[in-house]
Amino acid sequence: xxxxxxxKGCGTAVVTPFLEDGSVDxxxxxxLLDRQVEAGVDFLCILATTxxxxxxxxxxxxxxxxxAREHCAGLPLLAGCGSNSIPATLENIRQIPEADAYLxxxxxxxxxxxxxxxxxxxxxxxxxxxxxxxxxxxxxxxxNMLASTTLRIARExxxxxxxxxxxxxxxxxxxxxxxxxxxxxxxxxxDDMTFDIISAGGxxxxxxxxxxxxxxxxxxxxxxxxxxxxxxxxxxxxxLPLMKGCFVESNPIPVKAALAxxxxxxxxxxxxxxxxxxxxxxxxxEILKEWK
Numbered sequence: 001x002x003x004x005x006x007x008k009g010c011g012t013a014v015v016t017p018f019l020e021d022g023s024v025d026x027x028x029x030x031x032l033l034d035r036q037v038e039a040g041v042d043f044l045c046i047l048a049t050t051x052x053x054x055x056x057x058x059x060x061x062x063x064x065x066x067x068a069r070e071h072c073a074g075l076p077l078l079a080g081c082g083s084n085s086i087p088a089t090l091e092n093i094r095q096i097p098e099a100d101a102y103l104x105x106x107x108x109x110x111x112x113x114x115x116x117x118x119x120x121x122x123x124x125x126x127x128x129x130x131x132x133x134x135x136x137x138x139x140x141x142x143x144n145m146l147a148s149t150t151l152r153i154a155r156e157x158x159x160x161x162x163x164x165x166x167x168x169x170x171x172x173x174x175x176x177x178x179x180x181x182x183x184x185x186x187x188x189x190x191d192d193m194t195f196d197i198i199s200a201g202g203x204x205x206x207x208x209x210x211x212x213x214x215x216x217x218x219x220x221x222x223x224x225x226x227x228x229x230x231x232x233x234x235x236x237x238x239x240l241p242l243m244k245g246c247f248v249e250s251n252p253i254p255v256k257a258a259l260a261x262x263x264x265x266x267x268x269x270x271x272x273x274x275x276x277x278x279x280x281x282x283x284x285x286e287i288l289k290e291w292k
Contacts, residue, residue, distance in 0.1 A: 006076035006100060007133060007162050007185040008203045009042030009225065010218040012210040013050035013080075015252050016064065017265035024060050026067060028265040032211070033071040035264070039214035042221075043076040044068060045103060045206050047096070049140065050252045053080055055270040058095050065096050076100045078206075082135060084110050086123050093128055102128055103164060103206075105135040106145050114149045125159040132159055137166040137189055147175035154184045164189040164206050170196055177201040191217075191243035195236040198224040208246045209239065212258045213291060238290070245287045249280050258284045 014032060017025040036044060046068045047053045047061055056064070068077055081092035082105035093102050104124055106117055125132045134153065138144040144167055153160055154176075165173050166189025173193075177186050177200055187204050188197040194205040198221065210217035220239060223232035246254050250273060257276035260267035261284060267275050276284075 010210050010221045011043040011045050011206045012036050012041050013045040013048035013206050015211055016051045018268045030067055030071055036214050037072055041214050041218050045078045047080040050208050078103050084108050089124055090127050101131040101133055103133050103135050106141045108141040111143045117145050117149055121153050122157050125157045131161040133162040135164040147172045150176050151179045154180050166190050173197050174200050208255050209243045211255050241287050245284050254280055257281050261285055
């Protein structure tokens with residue numbers, strides 16, 4: 001397996017800002033992208049959970065990805081394309097042919113067996129026109145993909161080049177890191193576990209917090225990847241309140257509240273998600289004072 005250098009360091013899962021009428025705020029989105037590029041992030045994840053992708057139309061998804069490609073020339077772009085059926089996932093992939101890779105979650109709601117997960121990812125990878133990164137997020141899918149299944153896929157399915165691991169289980173992440181073939185990227189799906197995963201030999205993070213502090217989260221990742229663990233740990237300790245603050249309500253409710261506090265976009269959500277409570281807004285306001 002070749003090393004896919006793209007998927008290393010800090011990749012921001014970019015939010016989708018909305019106007020007061022609920023339509024996509026494409027101008028603010030473009031400014032957010034420019035800010036990410038200027039901060040030096042390593043790659044971007046477009047149409048992620050953080051992007052409220054389940055509420056977006058195909059037309060909106062295509063336009064958001066096209067704007068990202070225009071504003072982030074040269075930066076690797078990962079497109080979130082998961083669903084809970086093979087035809088739907090492949091249709092999502094067909095809608096975004098320009099992606100450098102596709103992020104595909106373990107199917108949600110169905111609660112597949114480990115064998116079902118293996119066969120699902122194998123089928124997707126065989127049809128995808130670019131590499132696939134798997135996404136294990138039991139808190140949203142209702143089922144955990146075991147390290148043994150991840151490693152089986154990593155060894156047997158050539159077009160699958162990494163995993164975003166959000167099981168919250170560091171031992172499971174370590175098993176994957178230790179057993180994976182060379183070039184298979186293990187990315188943290190939990191901001192507050194990024195330092196530990198990189199320290200264990202992982203490769204980076206697909207981050208929510210880097211929407212807010214892209215340069216700082218990227219620097220922490222780079223310090224850790226360079227083996228400068230003491231400096232990375234210090235910066236990580238400063239970042240932890242923000243990382244945890246991004247999840248005091250369902251993601252991306254808090255991160256949008258923080259971006260609104262910074263004047264970067266509105267805090268509005270599409271139902272069934274709702275705007276942050278006043279308590280959440282106050283919590284994030286206090287956390288952000290540390291960074292002003």
